[in-house]
């Protein structure tokens with residue numbers, strides 16, 4: 860499969876790897892969100908597209924690496940955002956699941972697309988409440 864992150868996981872390209880273990884690799888994003896750098900991507904070595912595709916054991920390993928990287932980046936900067944996009948509509952560009960771990964600095968001008976909030980009437984809120992609960996039990 861012609862996947863850029865599979866090639867990075869195999870060590871075929873990219874030299875900015877910062878961490879590796881049995882299941883995961885962490886490397887610097889080529890286009891960091893902060894001018895200070897340090898924006899890190901955490902991926903599974905095996906190719907999965909979405910968070911929902913990853914087996915529990917590997918997901919646990921991924922989160923453990925996200926925590927490890929976050930701990931380092933909290934010392935590199937002053938805070939951290941963890942961002943994970945699933946599907947084109949959610950902003951996913953590379954179809955190999957990845958967590959962005961982005962160090963934050965006082966006064967940085969990182970732009971996230973924050974959402975406008977919506978007020979749902981009680982009927983709609985109850986309907987959605989029931990729907991999500993039933994989807995969680997499927």
Ligand code: 5GP
Nearest residue numbers: 863873886887888889890944950951952953
């Ligand atoms: P997405 O929008 O899919 O959540 O994020 C994909 C990320 O992968 C982007 O932040 C982009 O800069 C990064 N990226 C894409 N291609 C490469 C690459 O070849 N090397 C590295 N290090 N990062 C990449």
Ligand code: ZN
Nearest residue numbers: 862865906955
């Ligand atoms: Zn891949």
